[in-house]
Amino acid sequence: MAINYGSKRVVVGASYGLRDWLAQRVTAVLMALFTVVLLAQLIFGGPLGYDRWAAIFSAQWMKFLTFVVIVSLAYHAWVGVRDIWMDYVKPVGLRLALQVFSIVWLVGCAGWAIQVLWRL
Amino acid sequence: MADTLKERPEFRNIHITQIRTYRLPPAGFVSILHRISGAILFLLLPFIIWLFDVSLTSEITFERFTSVFVAGAGFLPGWFIKLVTLAIIWGYLHHFIAGVRHLYMDATHSVTKEFGHSSAVITLALGFGLTVILGAKLFGLF
Numbered sequence: 167m168a169i170n171y172g173s174k175r176v177v178v179g180a181s182y183g184l185r186d187w188l189a190q191r192v193t194a195v196l197m198a199l200f201t202v203v204l205l206a207q208l209i210f211g212g213p214l215g216y217d218r219w220a221a222i223f224s225a226q227w228m229k230f231l232t233f234v235v236i237v238s239l240a241y242h243a244w245v246g247v248r249d250i251w252m253d254y255v256k257p258v259g260l261r262l263a264l265q266v267f268s269i270v271w272l273v274g275c276a277g278w279a280i281q282v283l284w285r286l
Numbered sequence: 287m288a289d290t291l292k293e294r295p296e297f298r299n300i301h302i303t304q305i306r307t308y309r310l311p312p313a314g315f316v317s318i319l320h321r322i323s324g325a326i327l328f329l330l331l332p333f334i335i336w337l338f339d340v341s342l343t344s345e346i347t348f349e350r351f352t353s354v355f356v357a358g359a360g361f362l363p364g365w366f367i368k369l370v371t372l373a374i375i376w377g378y379l380h381h382f383i384a385g386v387r388h389l390y391m392d393a394t395h396s397v398t399k400e401f402g403h404s405s406a407v408i409t410l411a412l413g414f415g416l417t418v419i420l421g422a423k424l425f426g427l428f
Contacts, residue, residue, distance in 0.1 A: 191389060194388075195389065198382065198385065198386065201382065216345045216348040243327075243331075247325070250325060253299070271331070272331075275331045275335055278339070282335065282342055285343075
């Protein structure tokens, strides 16, 4: 039996524990709640135009929630996309490059979304 | 002892070349589509945020948001933008429903073969069914 823990573990780039698994589920719940809250506001409240759409995201509590969801999405997607690279991409160099790309992609997108949200 | 060890079946991950010949149960389809829908949403994230941006920034950009589905953007025609949006709609719906199924199974330990099957069928049907309805709305059929 090969030793795969402690200082002699085979490093494959995974977090050997519950943290990311749990984080993916917690962030999923937050995003699901956000979806329900947003849908409820869209469905109840009359005809939808720019004014009402902007008003939904102008509320401070909604900005708070949306900000949390943007950060959650980035973390959630990071865990998921990293799983995909770990399952299908075996060459270490290519895998590292794709993981770096994923982080850049997600951090950049999160920054953009937060900017849109906070200049409103 | 050695003989029985030799006869043990070996289960490996499905290779990409086996996808077309490998018959998956409904739960298997939900699982791989969960991954594919997540990847689609990940790759289309800039487009989603662009929609968020133009729809929210001002009344003028909101006009741009509504017209892009008709007039298109740059060299991309309107129907193509609608098609990409349809992919986002399906991706979100499937990822959402399959995710709720996942969380429900985690929380209640509902791991029987029967529940796995029936909930998978419901997930697939809801995901594609709602996509058809919302897609019809998107393409102006009602």
